[in-house]
Amino acid sequence: MTELAPGIHSLGHGKGGHVHAFLLDDGGALSLVDTLFEGDARLVLEAIRGLGRSVTDLKRIALTHAHRSHLGGLAALKRASGATVFAHEWEADIISGDRRAQPVTLLPKQSLRLMPFQLGLWLNRPKHDPYPPDETLDEGDAFGPLQVLHAKGHSPGHLAFWWPERRFLIAGDAVATWPELCAGWKAFNLNVKQHRESIRRMAALDAQIVGVGHGDPITRDAADRVHSLVV
Numbered sequence: 001m002t003e004l005a006p007g008i009h010s011l012g013h014g015k016g017g018h019v020h021a022f023l024l025d026d027g028g029a030l031s032l033v034d035t036l037f038e039g040d041a042r043l044v045l046e047a048i049r050g051l052g053r054s055v056t057d058l059k060r061i062a063l064t065h066a067h068r069s070h071l072g073g074l075a076a077l078k079r080a081s082g083a084t085v086f087a088h089e090w091e092a093d094i095i096s097g098d099r100r101a102q103p104v105t106l107l108p109k110q111s112l113r114l115m116p117f118q119l120g121l122w123l124n125r126p127k128h129d130p131y132p133p134d135e136t137l138d139e140g141d142a143f144g145p146l147q148v149l150h151a152k153g154h155s156p157g158h159l160a161f162w163w164p165e166r167r168f169l170i171a172g173d174a175v176a177t178w179p180e181l182c183a184g185w186k187a188f189n190l191n192v193k194q195h196r197e198s199i200r201r202m203a204a205l206d207a208q209i210v211g212v213g214h215g216d217p218i219t220r221d222a223a224d225r226v227h228s229l230v231v
Contacts, residue, residue: 001047007025009023012216021070033161035072037072040076060083061074062161063087068128071128074131084134085135086135087136091156091157092133092157096133101155104121110185148160151171152191153194153195154195156190167209171202171226174199174213175218178216181228199229203229207226
């Protein structure tokens with residue numbers, strides 16, 4: 001766990017394509033965006049304990065989208081905390097296990113290190129422990145201290161989150177820093193036109209810190225680096 005700013009904690013390691021989640025503490029209940037790869041949620045549970053908090057202090061879980069790397073700990077965290085689970089309505093039936101995520105091309109579009117993830121999504125393996133979201137989120141909604149952005153393109157229901165007082169953006173998989181800084185993994189961006197518009201919207205926020213779905217957060221020159229991805 002890394003504290004990026006007061007109340008903003010980044011969780012992650014090498015699994016799931018260096019996937020990251022974000023634990024937020026605004027002085028009240030805890031909020032979590034994405035749940036990492038592991039099905040037992042141990043890294044998230046350890047992080048909550050490391051803050052001197054109880055798992056029942058986790059009241060809200062939001063999912064940026066319904067790709068496996070971000071869903072691993074969802075069911076375990078729901079069982080342990082009773083937190084309300086939020087997602088965009090388009091992603092909800094994938095998260096609940098009633099529909100598979102859309103497969104992506106198997107052609108190499110970027111680093112060969114991404115090929116195992118392309119194949120996994122094509123085969124729908126490994127599967128997550130499904131849990132249906134309790135409520136939906138969309139553009140303009142609030143999630144704890146965060147404003148919700150419908151940043152579609154990577155997937156139809158992809159969400160990003162903005163904390164204006166902290167100038168902190170969670171870009172989800174719209175931006176990645178592993179294996180390189182990019183506007184998301186190219187093979188996984190289902191609608192390129194929509195995705196480019198979402199990048200333009202996020203760049204216009206001029207965030208000071210940007211949390212991404214895969215790779216380390218951007219903590220230096222964040223606004224300039226996101227602007228560099230606009231085409």
